[in-house]
Amino acid sequence: MKKKLLNADYIVVFFVSLFVIIQELFLTRILNLKAWNHLVYTVIPFAILGYGIGANAYLILKERIHQFQKRNVIGMNLLCISFFSLFTAASLVYLPLRIEYVLNIFTNVKAISMLLLAYAIFMLPFMSIGFLVVYLFSNDPEGSPRLYFFDLLGAGVGAALFFPFINHFAVFHSLIFFALAGLLLSLCYFFPGHRLKAAAVVVILLFLSLRFIPEPRNYTIDKSKGWEWIPGYFSKDQYAQVTSRWHSLGRTDIYRITDEESRDYLYQNSPGTFLINVLPRPEFAYISTNYLSGTPVYNL
Numbered sequence: 001m002k003k004k005l006l007n008a009d010y011i012v013v014f015f016v017s018l019f020v021i022i023q024e025l026f027l028t029r030i031l032n033l034k035a036w037n038h039l040v041y042t043v044i045p046f047a048i049l050g051y052g053i054g055a056n057a058y059l060i061l062k063e064r065i066h067q068f069q070k071r072n073v074i075g076m077n078l079l080c081i082s083f084f085s086l087f088t089a090a091s092l093v094y095l096p097l098r099i100e101y102v103l104n105i106f107t108n109v110k111a112i113s114m115l116l117l118a119y120a121i122f123m124l125p126f127m128s129i130g131f132l133v134v135y136l137f138s139n140d141p142e143g144s145p146r147l148y149f150f151d152l153l154g155a156g157v158g159a160a161l162f163f164p165f166i167n168h169f170a171v172f173h174s175l176i177f178f179a180l181a182g183l184l185l186s187l188c189y190f191f192p193g194h195r196l197k198a199a200a201v202v203v204i205l206l207f208l209s210l211r212f213i214p215e216p217r218n219y220t221i222d223k224s225k226g227w228e229w230i231p232g233y234f235s236k237d238q239y240a241q242v243t244s245r246w247h248s249l250g251r252t253d254i255y256r257i258t259d260e261e262s263r264d265y266l267y268q269n270s271p272g273t274f275l276i277n278v279l280p281r282p283e284f285a286y287i288s289t290n291y292l293s294g295t296p297v298y299n300l
Contacts, residue, residue: 050126
């Protein structure tokens with residue numbers, strides 16, 4: 001029986017390590033789309049801070065935690081990780097994050113408040129992860145080398161899976177997939193005698209999520225990124241969105257500028273970008289990744 005529990009612990013450590021790398025990488029893509037690249041570098045430090053808070057919470061509450069059955073502690077933490085991962089991603093999509101908040105953090109109450117809110121939301125899944133990892137290692141000190149092996153293995157697999165998942169399922173649907181995988185593990189711990197039923201429920205939830213929950217498109221973008229955030233600087237009757245696609249470097253959007261006055265305005269105010277020796281000026285579509293470094297494609 002003990003061997004079976006230890007094997008289950010290895011699976012949990014593997015999954016949690018896989019999930020945490022996936023979560024960090026997807027959060028970097030979300031922040032890279034929403035704001036300047038500078039904010040991306042907050043992902044790792046605040047993830048580590050979340051680990052530390054969760055780990056210390058376990059150490060402080062260790063005696064109380066051990067009053068509960070091990071499977072319930074693991075199941076509850078997996079449930080929290082699954083829920084908080086989706087809550088964090090969904091919140092960051094619409095939460096305004098601006099580089100000016102970082103620049104004015106010591107002089108502006110709103111800047112401090114918004115950053116504290118964002119960082120608190122950001123750390124939630126990592127706190128549960130830190131708690132669970134330290135709990136598992138503390139309960140099996142002799143098995144630490146094997147647990148650490150599965151920890152590293154999960155992290156490596158998670159880094160590799162990031163590429164096919166973001167290319168084929170975008171950001172939010174990928175996180176839904178891994179959150180539901182965590183939910184399945186959680187249900188297996190809560191209801192060990194009903195694993196097939198739990199798997200069936202999770203498969204149905206996955207199908208419904210992919211079918212009826214659309215990938216978020218209207219992110220709240222830092223307006224200081226400039227006019228290349230087409231939806232933020234032009235009205236809907238001035239452009240038409242051709243496509244929007246996530247990939248490992250971020251999200252590439254293509255907008256066809258349908259309004260002639262808008263095209264003339266861009267020609268006159270960005271001569272280097274739109275320099276073309278053709279009259280009359282042709283219609284064009286504009287391609288940008290993360291609303292930066294764009295280029296026009298002309299209809300010749």
